[in-house]
Amino acid sequence: MASSTTTTPKRLIVLCDGTWQNSVSGEAYSYPTNVTRFSRALSQFGDRDGQKVPQIIYYQPGVGTGALADKLAGGIYGAGLSACVRAAYGFLAHNYNPGDQIYFFGYSRGAYTARAIAGLVTSLGLLTKKGMDRFGAVYQEYYQHQSQSQGSHPQQPNIARLEELSGGELHPGAKDSVEIVGVWDTVGFHDPKPILGNNDTGEQFEFYNTALSSRVNYGFHALSLDETREAFLPTLWDSEIGVTTNTNGSNSVKQVWFSGTHAIGGGDKDSILADIALGWMVSECNSTKTLSFVDVDESDRMSYLLAESTTSASAAAGGADTPWATATYPPAIDTAAGGGASGLLSSLKKKATDAFWTVTNWVLPPKSGVRTPNAAGLDPARTNERLHQSIRDRRFDRWPCRPVKGRVPGQTSRWQLAHKPGAVLDESVPGDVESMLKGRIRPVG
Structure with missing residues (x-):
């Protein structure tokens, strides 16, 4: 049985970085992703019904951040998913107390990892410390069910069997403790068997359920419009019965398309498009009133996101009138900017990365990598997708x-899509915090 000792509630925040991304690697010339920047923008404490609540962060580097072989396996098909899921689940199980709130954030394959862990928590719950002795058997049972379930609304796991394997050692209420799952450009994991033959690595691949559990109060997904690599095809939340609503009656799922490639999740020196997706995520999470941020909470004197000239929310008011960064993108090529060790290393890394993904796209099953917003086409309630308002300022003449x-002719906030005649998508409406942050987020380069 779980302990009934009364404790101060806390917020447990799991952040899973993207492929090859590690903000604590010590590399001299690396740039933080939106996962890292989001984590650093969180206040140390939040407020919950007038009570001071610790916000405890668990950061997990992305797959493929080890030696060369690990980088190749993690990059091509995402080796490392199971280990990442198990490690983060263990952190939650060892630190959770009834009444705590849980959050998941991720980028790229880290987004897929975050969603997989959230699915495990909302299906099974969290094992107690004693229950973790049985985690291997419980996880295998859960995984076997997931690997056999396909479609956006598969059968539920055999909860009775999972509880039997756990010996009843489960924290009460943990299934309903997930407040937010927030992700940037979710990329799935690829089963290596079509490439490498039988999988003898002991690694496990693919969670096929693409729906978001109705137990999760909020799901926020930022997606890139301009990515074309087949290996980076996105995995949207898709519910055949429509998106759910939370207890406040608002849509629990928001999926918004942003101008830019997969790097809208950050990790590049030029972060102006990633800044837009980061500001949106911070704003959406802040609007739930279940997370606190240093640049938004007036009681927190620290600052991270805002440039030094605008170090408080009040000083930054009026951002709604600022053009989106898409108005000046892509920037002119600066031939002098590549000088020095930083510029040389960045150039070499980019060339190596481009070559790697050229090979990867060749070995993976052929698909079109062009994004297709509102692919469901008929019922937008299935995915609740929008185009980010920054599309308004995009110069289509120089950046198609x-x-x-x-x-759509005669309409300012509805857009025609290219993949199917008659397909359209509406714009998102920026929140107050998003408008405040627009054009004011501190650059990473």
């Missing part, structure tokens, strides 16, 4: 967008 044809 393959998935988007242009505005």
Whole structure:
């Protein structure tokens, strides 16, 4: 049985970084992803019904951040998923107390990892310390069910069997403790058997359930419009019965498309498009009133996101009138910017990365990598997708967008999509915090 000792509630925040991304690696010339920047923008404490609540962060580097072989396996098919899921689950199980709130954030394959852990928690719950002695058997049972379930609304796991394997050692209420799952450009994991033959590595691949559990109060997904690599095809939340609503009656799922490639999740020196997706995520999470951020909470004197000239929310008011960064993108090529060790290393890394993904796209099963917003086409309630409002300022004449044809004639906030005649998508409406942060987020380079 779980302990009934009364404790101060806390917020347990799991952050899973993208492929090859590790903000604590010590590399001299690396740039933080939105996962890292989001974690650093969180206040140490939040407020819950007038009570001071610790916000405890668990950061997990992305797959492929080890030696060369690990980088190749993690990059091509995402080796390391199971280990990441188990490690984060263990952190939660060892630190959770009834009444705590749980949050998951991730980028790229880290987004897939975050969603997999959230699915495990909302299906099974969290094992107690004694129960973790049985975690191997419980996880195998859960995984076997997931690997056999396909579609956006598969059968539920055999909860009775999972509880039997756990010996009843489960924290009460943990299944309903997940407040937010927030992700940037979810990329799935690929079973290596079509490439490498039988999988003898002991690694496990693929969680096929793409729906978001109704137990999760909020799901926020930022997606890139301009990524074309087949290996980076996104995995949207898709519910055949429509998106759910939380207890406040608002949509629990928001999936918004942003101008830019997969790097809208950060990790590059040029972060102006990633800044937009980061500001949106912070704003959406802040609007739930279940997370606190240093640049938004007036009671927190620290600052991280805002440039030094605008170190408080009040000083930054009026951002809604600022053009989105898409108005000046892509920037002119600066031939002098590549000088020095930093510029040389960045150039070499980019060339190596481009070559790697060229090979990866060749070995993976062929698909079109062009994004298709609102692919469901008929019922937008299945995915609740929007185009981010920054599409308004995009210069289509010098930066064409393959998935988007242009505005619907006579309408300012509805856009024609290219993948299917008659397909359209509406704009998102920026929140107050998003408007405040627009154009004011501190650059990473």
